[in-house]
Amino acid sequence: MMVPEPLPVMQVSVLGAGTMGHGIAQVSAMAGHEVTMRDIEMEYVRNGMDAIEENLQGGVERDKVTQAELSATLDRISGTTSLEEAVADADLVVEAVPEDMELKRETVSDVETLVGEETIIASNTSSLSVTEIMSALDSPERGIGLHFFNPVHIMGLVEVVVAEQTDESTLAFASEFVEGLDKTAVEVGDSPGFASSRLGVALGVEAMRMVQEGVASPHDIDDAMELGYNHPVGPIELGDVVGLDVRLGILEYLREELGERFRPPQILKRKVRAGKLGKKTGEGFYVWEDGEIVGVSEDVMGR
Secondary structure, rough: OOOOOOOOOOOOEEEEHHHHHHHHHHHHHOOOOOEEEEEEEHHHHHHEEEEEEHHHHHHHHHHHOOOOHHHHHHEEEEOEEEEHHHOOOOOEEEEEEOOOHHHHHHHHHHHHOOOOOOOOOEEOOOOOOOHHHHOOOHHHEEEEEEEEOOOOOOOOOOEEEEEOOOOHHHHHHHHHHHHHOOEEEEEEEEOOOOOOOHHHHHHHHHHHHHOOOOOOHHHHHHHHHHHHOOOOOOHHHHHHOHHHHHHHHHHHHHHHHOOHHHHHHHHHHHHHHHOOOHHHHOOOEEEEEOOEEEEEEEOOOOO
């Protein structure tokens, strides 16, 4: 039996050190690539590095990662606030900036002025049009969507989103990269919400409506989906982890593109207006401390 050749080591640049960014940086480094993670403030970069180390340490404690693998992974990741430094010599740049179309277009356009002609530019957007994002490029055929799932170091799926401009060589590169991370690449067209976000958000918004109507508590809804349907995380908890502001933005976009079935519920709007965005602010539908759920928000249930 022939043993496949190992994939070449690449220089991967990840723009954004938040939940998705540091996760993408971690799995890329664990696959042997050299990674530069960039954010606009050094504090954000340090927080991302700390989260990566915490994830790896958890893997060591569960016998999923060796101490040597932990050290080697961290050695392959560097952090910076300089975009020019981050993308220097990059074979692949993955933007993981907030879900704002103009910000993403500006980011990929700036990247293109700093990289070589062969560099692939990918977006980790979970719902926005990759075609529109990559139309900001002079060479949009090098653009593609790589939609990772949270938590990146655990979830085995990546949606490879093919923009209208994406060429075959870019698609082949992206698919090979994903497979080299020991993840499954699912190729989807550039439709609003792609496949997973459209379905996942539909489930999440209905779960929020059920909470709003007093049908069941967040815990009971999450338990029903975890135990009854074998979901690894329930839809209410997942919304808190992703960020309720992110959920709201996706729903508003899908409502505009696909219709009223994606209308955001009032309970979600109230949470976002109050700054209760989920895990990252310490309270959403749940109350969070040190990354763990410690209770249910008092304003969730009308009982």
